[in-house]
Amino acid sequence: DGGITQSPKYLFRKEGQNVTLSCEQNLNHDAMYWYRQDPGQGLRLIYYSQIVNDFQKGDIAEGYSVSREKKESFPLTVTSAQKNPTAFYLCASARGGPLHFGNGTRLTVT
Amino acid sequence: QQQVKQSPQSLIVQKGGISIINCAYENTAFDYFPWYQQFPGKGPALLIAIRPDVSEKKEGRFTISFNKSAKQFSLHIMDSQPGDSATYFCAARIGNSGYSTLTFGKGTMLLVSP
Numbered sequence: 001d002g003g004i005t006q007s008p009k010y011l012f013r014k015e016g017q018n019v020t021l022s023c024e025q026n027l028n029h030d031a032m033y034w035y036r037q038d039p040g041q042g043l044r045l046i047y048y049s050q051i052v053n054d055f056q057k058g059d060i061a062e063g064y065s066v067s068r069e070k071k072e073s074f075p076l077t078v079t080s081a082q083k084n085p086t087a088f089y090l091c092a093s094a095r096g097g098p099l100h101f102g103n104g105t106r107l108t109v110t
Numbered sequence: 111q112q113q114v115k116q117s118p119q120s121l122i123v124q125k126g127g128i129s130i131i132n133c134a135y136e137n138t139a140f141d142y143f144p145w146y147q148q149f150p151g152k153g154p155a156l157l158i159a160i161r162p163d164v165s166e167k168k169e170g171r172f173t174i175s176f177n178k179s180a181k182q183f184s185l186h187i188m189d190s191q192p193g194d195s196a197t198y199f200c201a202a203r204i205g206n207s208g209y210s211t212l213t214f215g216k217g218t219m220l221l222v223s224p
Contacts, residue, residue: 042216090153098144099212101153
């Protein structure tokens with residue numbers, strides 16, 4: 001089945017550590033996105049990429065970094081500079097149509 | 111600055127009733143308005159979408175009403191069922207292309223009581 005795989009589902013880290021969230025898609029979509037979801041805040045765009053080796057900052061990019069070395073993969077690194085990293089992170093992809101979302105990674109930083 | 115305002119934040123409806131969720135936008139360049147449904151622990155999934163050249167779109171029990179002059183659109187769920195209990199997000203985008211970004215409302219948590 002085609003889809004978007006985010007791993008792991010739950011992730012725990014100590015404050016001050018960088019952590020990388022995985023996102024892989026086999027839908028042959030060109031565009032990929034990372035959103036952050038907090039209770040009562042909706043979905044806020046972190047980074048997006050429309051093509052391999054290119055990406056743009058979204059509304060809340062500070063403290064995050066991404067790479068797009070392959071069409072299928074768009075990993076997100078949450079750095080120690082992100083002040084409130086605990087959240088539900090959603091990856092999405094699209095190709096000239098609606099966004100398809102993965103099932104998210106819940107990151108807890110203590 | 112929030113560009114898509116969604117209300118109410120939460121909603122309780124009896125089984126068989128009508129659920130209504132409203133959204134308002136500010137940017138007149140928006141021309142694609144989807145609604146997403148999200149169950150706990152899952153990613154959002156596209157439910158229904160509308161372009162501003164029509165005032166209403168219906169898919170089964172779900173209807174989008176669109177008022178371009180008021181810059182408002184709403185989701186109506188007819189004959190609401192307990193399985194409809196989920197969080198609903200409205201969104202807006204400039205252009206119906208997967209290469210532009212969506213701006214989401216803050217979401218409405220719907221509970222349909224049996």
